Amino acid sequence: MRGVSVFRLPKAVERAEWWQRHLVEVLTGRSVDVPDGPVKAEYDPQVRSLRQRELAKVAELAASGTAVSLTVLQDMRARFEREGILGLVAPRLRTVPDGAGRADRRVVAALRQVVDGQTGKSTVSAQVLRRRMERLVEAEHGPGVPLASRATLYRLPAAFTPAGRPA
Incomplete structure (x- = not known):
């Protein structure tokens, strides 16, 4: 922490x-x-x-x-x-020392799912991952889930990609 x-x-x-x-x-x-x-x-x-x-x-x-x-x-x-x-x-x-800080856990889970789904596929931009995560969060939890700041959303994938995944 x-x-x-x-x-x-x-x-x-x-x-x-x-x-x-x-x-x-x-x-x-x-x-x-x-x-x-x-x-x-x-x-x-x-x-x-x-x-x-x-x-x-x-x-x-x-x-x-x-x-x-x-x-x-x-x-x-x-x-x-x-x-x-x-x-x-x-x-x-x-806060749990998982690299996600105070980001809403629903957002983190959705972003993790999107990143994991992209593994082994061609590289996409962080903006594409962010848009996919936003659609997934809205589909699963409806509108109104507080999203992290843009900077945090770009930082989060590094916290749980294979090179940055906590042990």
Whole structure:
């Protein structure tokens, strides 16, 4: 992974678990360590609104010496609700070191299929491969799949052609 130290990954996991503990408490009123335990009064969803619970958590964290803004807390909560604990890990730490970076996996799979289908045939331009990939993505997933930038689309085939294919 470009620019990401392997030594930072355990810290990222630790940080995601820290966020999870706090967000579960905000969402359910209970500690993640004791899921059947009593509901904390300041986080009780039956009595307090989500905003009140979020403000209580921001105040609790500030009192413990960890300043977190309401906006950051809300963003992390939304990511947690949408993606689970993986949403609490920085996106740059979630990419797989396969040369595809953050490109949509549907685009990468289609481009790989197009490149593999061209193996053993006459050479075609990257633009031809790109157009074939775009047609394949639209045929399989419909319109609206976010395509990578033009530069990325020209770079991607090198990540998985026989000479550049990861072992």
